Amino acid sequence: MTNRIYPCLWFDGQAQAAAKFYCTIFKNSKITSDNQMVVTFELDGKKFMGLNGGPNFKFNEAVSFVVDCETQEEIDHYWNSLTADGGQESNCGWLKDKFGISWQIVPTVLPKLLSDPTKAQKVMEVYMGMKKFDIKALENA
Incomplete structure (x- = not known):
């Protein structure tokens, strides 16, 4: 490496x-x-x-690490693991782990959904109401 x-x-x-x-x-x-x-x-x-x-x-949201996730299982794994033991959920796929580091747990399909002019507005409305991303809900928007 x-x-x-x-x-x-x-x-x-x-x-x-x-x-x-x-x-x-x-x-x-x-x-x-x-x-x-x-x-x-x-x-x-x-x-x-x-x-x-x-x-x-101290850490703050000015710097975060993005984790691209292909599946809901990946999102669930990273979200649940990084919020464990004192982490904090935030909106739109953001969280802070127990050490105060900010992470964005993001489905890889999100840019594609947001680039579809027939779905983008609805997808944005749906994800703005989420904490942890739900891929099915985004796809169904």
Whole structure:
């Protein structure tokens, strides 16, 4: 794996716990190095770094990670796993995990549905009322 550019996530003493948590959720994931200050890990083959930098900075919605999902089962898996143990649901496929990181759990069919001029408005109305995406409800809009 050769990610020259990758995110560094600033934690307040929870970098190792976060890396372990994420590696249980995403396939093709592993911790590649770990010490008390920095942990590097891969999620679905993509490199991340967790830094135990202290309480100075907090995560917010200005940065989020998007997870494209082909099936409802994938959406359910990521949604339920990432909101477990203190995560928070939000609207339109957004959530925060228990560490405060924002995620968007998005069906891959959504852009296609929104590009159909006969369905786009109704699809948008339906998804604006959702927290976790429901693919069947979107397709039936």
